[in-house]
Amino acid sequence: MKTAVVLGAGTMGAGIAEVLARAGFETTLCDRELSLASRGLDRVKASLEKAVAKGKLASADEVLGRLSVAEGLGPVSDLFIEAVFEDIELKKRIFGEVSARSEETLLGSNTSSLSLTEIAAASQGPERVVGLHFFNPAPVMALLEVVRAEQTSPATLDRALELARRLGKTPVVVRDVAGFATSRLGIILGMEAIRMLEGGVASAGDIDRAMELGYRHPMGPLKLTDLVGLDVRLAIAEHLTREVGPQFSPPPLLRRMVRAGYLGKKSGRGFYRWDGDQALEE
Numbered sequence: 001m002k003t004a005v006v007l008g009a010g011t012m013g014a015g016i017a018e019v020l021a022r023a024g025f026e027t028t029l030c031d032r033e034l035s036l037a038s039r040g041l042d043r044v045k046a047s048l049e050k051a052v053a054k055g056k057l058a059s060a061d062e063v064l065g066r067l068s069v070a071e072g073l074g075p076v077s078d079l080f081i082e083a084v085f086e087d088i089e090l091k092k093r094i095f096g097e098v099s100a101r102s103e104e105t106l107l108g109s110n111t112s113s114l115s116l117t118e119i120a121a122a123s124q125g126p127e128r129v130v131g132l133h134f135f136n137p138a139p140v141m142a143l144l145e146v147v148r149a150e151q152t153s154p155a156t157l158d159r160a161l162e163l164a165r166r167l168g169k170t171p172v173v174v175r176d177v178a179g180f181a182t183s184r185l186g187i188i189l190g191m192e193a194i195r196m197l198e199g200g201v202a203s204a205g206d207i208d209r210a211m212e213l214g215y216r217h218p219m220g221p222l223k224l225t226d227l228v229g230l231d232v233r234l235a236i237a238e239h240l241t242r243e244v245g246p247q248f249s250p251p252p253l254l255r256r257m258v259r260a261g262y263l264g265k266k267s268g269r270g271f272y273r274w275d276g277d278q279a280l281e282e
Contacts, residue, residue, distance in 0.1 A: 001078035001106065001163070005030060007094065008083035009040025009069075011229075011266065012110055015138030016081055018044045021066040022057075022139070023167045029067065030074040037069035047139060076102045079163070081132055083110040086235050092122035099123035106159050108132035112183045113236045116149035116176045126151035130160045133180065134169075136227055144169035149176045178243035179236070186224070187237050187248055193221035197271070198253040204271040205281040222271040223279055226264035234258050 002025065006017040009031040017029040017040070029044070031037040044067060048060035057063075073094070080098050084090060091109060099107055107129045109119055120129035131147025144164045148157060157173070164171035174181045193207050201207070208220020225233050234255065240248035257263075257270065264270030265279075272279040 001159075002026060003075070003077040004028070004079040004081065005070075005074040005077045006081050006083055007031070007073060007098075008085075008110075009037045009043075010083070011043070012134060012136060012138060013083035014040040014043040015047070015136065016083055016110065016134050017041075017067065018047055018063070018139050019134070019167050019169075020079075020081075021063045024066070025079070026066050027068070028070050028074040028077070030070045030072060032072070034069065034071040037071065041067060041069050047137070051139070073098055073101075077105060079106045079108065081108040081110060086111060086114060086232065086239070088114050088118060091119050095119050095123040095129065099125050099128070106130070106156065106163070108160070110134055113179045113239050115178070116147050117151065120149040120151045127153035128156050130156050131176070131180070132160060132163075133182070135182075142168075142170050143182075144171045145180055145182055146171045146173045147176055147180055148173060179240045179248075183236055184240065184244070184248075186221075187233065187240055190221045190225050190233055191237055191248060191251060191254075194225070194251045194254050197222065198251050203281065226270035226272055226274070226279065228264070229266055230254060230263045230270055231258050 004020045004025040004027045006013050007030045009029050017027050021027045029037050029040050048063055051057035052060055082091060082094055095107060103125055107123060109116060109131055110133055112133055116129060116131045120126035123129050129149050130152050133145035133147060135141035135143050146160045161171050196207055197204055204222045208223050211217040211220045234250050237248050237250040261267055262269045265274045268274050272281060
């Protein structure tokens with residue numbers, strides 16, 4: 001595979017596009033409007049500049065030379081990765097359209113909780129559909145959760161594992177069940193941390209420090225929720241509540257914060273106040 005398209009130029013999509021370009025893919029970052037795709041490219045440029053400043057990358061020029069932006073679905077490519085909002089009908093429509101354009105494209109979805117089997121069923125060549133769940137920030141996190149839909153062929157799974165290795169990621173293979181492996185565990189921890197904060201057990205900073213220092217988590221569950229986006233986590237929690245059970249039910253505090261527009265880092269305020277990349281305790 002030499003060419004790739006990433007649809008969805010938000011935080012995750014931009015990060016995935018950077019990972020692909022750094023691995024040698026000629027990568028097109030797409031969104032419904034060209035201005036949104038360009039904004040995503042700006043995110044990539046900022047990330048690359050930080051990597052150069054930290055000595056983790058010699059130069060950003062070569063990587064940027066492999067990146068372009070487009071409106072809509074972009075060109076036909078060897079690899080297609082969808083990173084749009086967690087809306088099953090939207091994803092089904094996208095995969096239906098993209099799969100009709102080529103019989104060879106590997107079709108990947110970055111969904112963190114929705115049914116890959118249902119998405120694949122809306123596609124032409126459903127055996128080519130696989131979950132490619134990256135973690136934020138995609139250029140840094142080593143894990144790639146590879147999700148097998150019921151229709152995913154052994155050849156597609158092999159291609160996905162080969163891709164993970166090419167990107168420098170460590171893959172884990174999971175069945176297509178609600179929340180897969182990582183979201184189910186991560187959401188349970190995140191919702192309980194919010195309930196603890198809501199109940200006055202401890203401050204957000206102390207709850208996070210307890211997990212960082214006591215369990216060696218690189219980031220506490222509340223700070224991670226800020227980074228992912230409170231609205232994103234709410235949507236996943238609601239989906240898992242419907243599909244799995246009430247243990248995933250979102251606390252009232254999370255709903256109130258989303259209604260208030262406190263979405264985490266991207267809005268400047270969540271469980272922390274954010275000054276760029278710095279999380280400030282309330």
